[in-house]
Amino acid sequence: MxxxxxxxxxxxxxxxxxxxxxxxxxxxxxxxxxxxxxxxxxxxxxxxxxxxxxxxxxxxxxxxxxxxxESAYNINREGAGQVIISGPPNVGKSSLVAVLTNATPEISDSPHSTWKPTPGMMSIHDIQIQLIDTPPLNRDYVDKDLFDLIRRSDLLLLTVDIQGDPFQQLEETADILKQNRIAPVRLKDRYPDQPRMTFLPFHVLANKNDSEQFDENVDIFAELLEDDWPYLPVSAKTGRNMELLKKVIFERLEIVRVYSKTPGKPADMKAPFVLKRGDTVEQFAAKVHMTFAEKMKHARIWGDNVYDGQLVQRDHQPNDGDIVEIHI
Ligand SMILES: Nc1nc2c(ncn2[C@@H]2O[C@H](COP(=O)(O)OP(=O)(O)O)[C@@H](O)[C@H]2O)c(=O)[nH]1
Ligand SMILES: [Mg+2]
Known part of the structure; x- marks a missing residue:
């Protein structure tokens, strides 16, 4: 022993x-x-x-x-998107999930306090997004199920510690992910002819940016990242950029909220339907009612980029916040 x-x-x-x-x-x-x-x-x-x-x-x-x-990694999807918080030990992954969601993962200085993934729900605007705290990525041992969970997710928040050696942490963890066939979609061109690779949107969180005192660390880190890695400095401890982080998550998930309206009635502005950027009115109709996509003749739409009540066809792509009335 x-x-x-x-x-x-x-x-x-x-x-x-x-x-x-x-x-x-x-x-x-x-x-x-x-x-x-x-x-x-x-x-x-x-x-x-x-x-x-x-x-x-x-x-x-x-x-x-x-x-x-029964695997702890078999987590049901809930809400408008599934986001994984990953990274080396002790960078504040659990703290971020605790601040942003209703979950209460264990937070501690011991590097391996998180050994099971823990999901929580984050509210942004009028929708919910699932964030999952995960055990650390290290070279020694990572449950393969963690990589499967990441592959199934919609967005990976790769977290590093701006008060530590963030660039080295990023390189190391990105490398572990790469060895397990996970890479940022932004760098897809660098992996030609690798069909088994899973490409995901990545966003780097430079955590522990508690005050201006650490902004210089962020500048240096940003220079090393070049344009390859979109990043956001945050602090789970002091709350710096927490609201912005929620918006970034919403943005990176490419979510489009569309509100349904029945002819002659006001729109239901409480519970939007969630589409992906590029989805069409036809896809929206299918979400509102099984039969609508087939039956619809056209739709009327209200929003920032259209005339009030503008007539659109089924291939029209609504923007975030639009109100759509299906005519059958
Ligand atoms: N200064 C500072 N400490 C933090 C911040 N976030 C987390 N910590 C501390 O870092 C340690 C590890 O946090 P934890 O969330 O358990 O990290 P994890 O291992 O990545 O899940 C704890 O002592 C936290 O209190 C932060 O934004 N600033
Ligand atoms: Mg943890």
């Missing part, structure tokens, strides 16, 4: 002894993996744990216990 294991390790070890189902065991082992410090002295222990995890995951028994359905 290597020396210098953190006290938390033994507490998890105790829980592992009591664990009954394979999925409980896997959770304990994964948690253990995340608290063991990385150095030569722990290499063997970490290798043993990794072996145990993979055995439990493929054993026939695990069909009952640790099926995909």
């Amino acid at each position: 290597p020396a210098n294991l953190p006290p938390g390790y033994f507490e998890i070890e105790k829980r592992l002894k009591d664990a009954k189902t394979p999925s409980e065991k896997v959770s304990c082992l994964e948690e253990m993996m995340s608290v063991i410090p990385k150095h030569k002295g722990t290499d063997k222990l970490r290798a043993e744990i990794r072996k145990k995890i993979s055995k439990l995951k493929v054993s026939p028994q695990s069909k009952k216990g640790a099926t995909r359905k």
Whole structure:
């Protein structure tokens, strides 16, 4: 048994002894993996744990216990978009989710306090967006399910610590993602002929930008990023740029809110239908009622870029905030 294991390790070890189902065991082992410090002295222990995890995951028994359905990474989509907060340990991922959503993930100085993804809902304008706090990305061990979760998501917020070495953190985590076939859609041209790659919108959050004192760090970081990485300096602690961050998330998801109106009645301005930029009136109609897309003759639209009540055809693309009345 290597020396210098953190006290938390033994507490998890105790829980592992009591664990009954394979999925409980896997959770304990994964948690253990995340608290063991990385150095030569722990290499063997970490290798043993990794072996145990993979055995439990493929054993026939695990069909009952640790099926995909039960994986903590199998999170139901809710709201108008699914956004993952990812990055190295201790950069403030959990703090950001705690500030922005109704979720209460554990926040601590221990680098691996988050070992399970935690979803929460964020309100922006009149819609809800799902944000998911995740365990840290590190070279040592990351559950493969995390990468699957990221691949299925709509936006990745890659978080770094502006008071640390943000550029190195970004390079390291982007590299881990790349090795797991995830890359920013903005850099797609750099990956020709790689059909197995998943491209996602990325946005870098330079967290811990608590006050003007750190703005110079942000400037230096920004220069290193060139134009490759859109970024936003924020602080979960002092709340700097939190409102702007919500808007950036909304923007990057390319959400278009469209309000439905029944002829002769005022529009329902409380619950918009959510479309993607580029979606058409026909797609909107399908969301309002199953049969409308087929039956519709034309639509009337109100908004900033149209005349009041302008007549449009089914291929018209509404803008965010437009009101649409389907005529059948
Ligand atoms: N100064 C400062 N500290 C922060 C900020 N956000 C988080 N922290 C601290 O950084 C540590 C790690 O935070 P946590 O949210 O658990 O990071 P995670 O490991 O990335 O989830 C905690 O001590 C937090 O209080 C921030 O904006 N500014
Ligand atoms: Mg955390």
